[in-house]
Amino acid sequence: MKKCLIIANSFKENAGLLGNEISVFLKKENIENSLFLYDGKEVRSKILDIDFSGYDFVVTLGGDGTVLFACRGCAPLGIPVFPINLGEFGFIAAVPKDNWKKELELFLREKCYISSRSLVQCEVLRNGKTVFRCCGMNDCVISSCPSSHLVNLNVAYNHALLGPFKTNGIIVSTPTGSTAYSAAAGGPIVEPELSALVLTPVSSFSLSARPLVFGEKGEIVITLMSSRSDASLTCDGQIDFELKEGDVLILKIPEFRARLICSTQEKFFSALQSKLNWSGGPRA
Structure with a gap:
């Protein structure tokens, strides 16, 4: 891995600060990176000029909407997305913000799961x-x-x-x-x-x-x-x-697929239980 794009949702509190922290971490790993501030409102009113080509992976800082934006651009190029959740629901932004470093290190060492999703x-x-x-x-x-x-x-x-x-x-x-x-x-x-x-x-x-x-x-x-x-x-x-x-x-369904880093099946079903209040027992 040589080059990374960090997409920080400017609407989310501390997204920019965390983006800078991740940037410093990646530089220590000898990974060139750049930070793109993404406004979730702008994507509906204008075409955001962002070129994903040339990046080895993308880190998103925001909620599911930020991941959707990144995946639409990354999927045709086969670029994996590392989705850190700064939002509320987070079905596809599966990486907790307090655990990003551990999971990112696993990815950089090719020891984490990458989920393949159809569009x-x-x-x-x-x-x-x-x-x-x-x-x-x-x-x-x-x-x-x-x-x-x-x-x-x-x-x-x-x-x-x-x-x-x-x-x-x-x-x-x-x-x-x-x-x-x-x-x-x-x-x-x-x-x-x-x-x-x-x-x-x-x-x-x-x-x-x-x-x-x-x-x-x-x-x-x-x-x-x-x-x-x-x-x-x-x-x-x-x-x-x-x-x-x-x-x-x-x-x-197109031929290309989106790739979500550290988005395991276990995290998906855990999100269903916690976010949809599934109990599975007599109190369901």
């Missing part, structure tokens, strides 16, 4: 031409604007029509994102290293609409039909794109 890729076609493309670590969400209105969506999987959906929206999540918005909308929680996509309707105007889990080789195709409401596509809750009637969205 979801979305391409928007308008009149047969690609007008937008994005990739999400958590999910891609097609929703009405305002969110309380209904939109009409035709959904197909590998050319098999699943039927029209009249709904507030549809979430297409990765296993990593299955604990986020999808879970809140009633979707299943999926072991994060599986290669799958979860389709979860949001407040569908049908009691028969249920979440569906698809394998890695297929494509989900969603067509925005006639609607009285506007609609939008949101990727990881951070990237927005306005949709128009007739737009066709093609969603699938």
Whole structure:
């Protein structure tokens, strides 16, 4: 390991100070590094100019949102992300801030586990031409604007029509994102290293609409039909794109995967127990 990028969420208290502390540690390990201050609000309002190429690994200081931002840029390049949790929930920011040095040393000595996670890729076609493309670590969400209105969506999987959906929206999540918005909308929680996509309707105007889990080789195709409401596509809750009637969205799992350092299965299930208040006993 020769070069590292440290991404510190400037909204988190002491992120900059910890970033400088990590920088000093890495220099002692003869690892060149640079610090990038990331504002979680800016990512929705403008394209953040950051080039991940040339780095051997990335350290994130923040919550899950900071990890999502880093993984979208790192995954296509095969760059692993070391996610230190300065946030509240921390399903994917799995490294405790008080234990970063021990776990980082294990990584530098190639003695730690690196989790491999699938992403979801979305391409928007308008009149047969690609007008937008994005990739999400958590999910891609097609929703009405305002969110309380209904939109009409035709959904197909590998050319098999699943039927029209009249709904507030549809979430297409990765296993990593299955604990986020999808879970809140009633979707299943999926072991994060599986290669799958979860389709979860949001407040569908049908009691028969249920979440569906698809394998890695297929494509989900969603067509925005006639609607009285506007609609939008949101990727990881951070990237927005306005949709128009007739737009066709093609969603699938890309070939590249995100790599999360020290994100073990044990930490994932521990997070489920502590953060979702699972007891597993008679008081459940």
